[in-house]
Amino acid sequence: MLAKRIIPCLDIKNGRTVKGLNFNNLTDAGDPVKLAAKYYADGADELVLLDISATLEDRETFIDVVRNVAKTIFIPFTVGGGVKSVEQAEKLLKTGADKISINTAAIQNPQLIRQLSEKFGSQCVVVAIDAKATQDGWEVLSHAGTMTTGISVITWAKKCELLGAGEILLTSYTSDGTKSGFATDLTLRVSQTLNIPVIASGGAGIPQHFADIFTKGNADAALAAGIFHFENYTITAVKNFLLEQGINVRN
DSSP, X not given: OOOBEEEEEEEEETTEEEEEETTEEEEEEEOHHHHHHHHHHTTOSOEEEEETTTTTTTOOOOHHHHHHHHHHOOSOEEEESSOOSHHHHHHHHHHTXXXXXXXXXXXXXXXXXXXXXXXXXXXXXXXXXXXXXETTEEEEEETTTTEEEEEEHHHHHHHHHHHTOSEEEEEETTTTTSOSOOOHHHHHHHHHHOSSOEEEESOOOSHHHHHHHHHTSOOSEEEESHHXXXXXXXXXXXXXXXXXXXXXXXX
16 A cells, blocks of 8 residues: 655745635745755655735746745656646746646636646646535635536546546645544545545644544545644654554654
């Protein structure tokens, strides 16, 4: 069995790392380059950088931060936020990113997934899905969680895979920032439906939540932010806990 991955996420706005609740009430969490270096030293398997205001502000992703992070860490990292074209993705990959994450642009133009996959390979293409629990099931959100789409998460995830996505970054808007645990039921449904890796995101508060998402949610990786930013737990501590539970992670 492949080792489960622990992935810190840096949500970045105006050049600073921020953390909020349900994508709102943002708190400053520090300098992204320093945090990236810290997490690399602490054993992160990968890193995700998301420019959370790029889509809302209709601008390109933060090149300078990407360039400086690329000089600082030597693990794969994914960059997303405001990527709308193959040309923008190519610029980020040339700057040092290993993978590109797309969300709203993929919803607006699903063929962008295919274009990126054909140009760079599916291993470079991560489709981020922001999911909100409703009375009718889990619905896809767009524009940094500010707009509903009426699209079923399961339906959209299947389509993303068919179009060439290499991974799905599945964030529970409902759980984000609550520290009450990942959305294990949703993650399990998505992971059982797809043949590509699923990264679970949203809700991590204690090491047991990571164990739950791997054993009950069948996630391939777990992404978290606040639990690491504010030093509730280190990545090493979480990995040691998982190893004690018999869950395969990289030392």
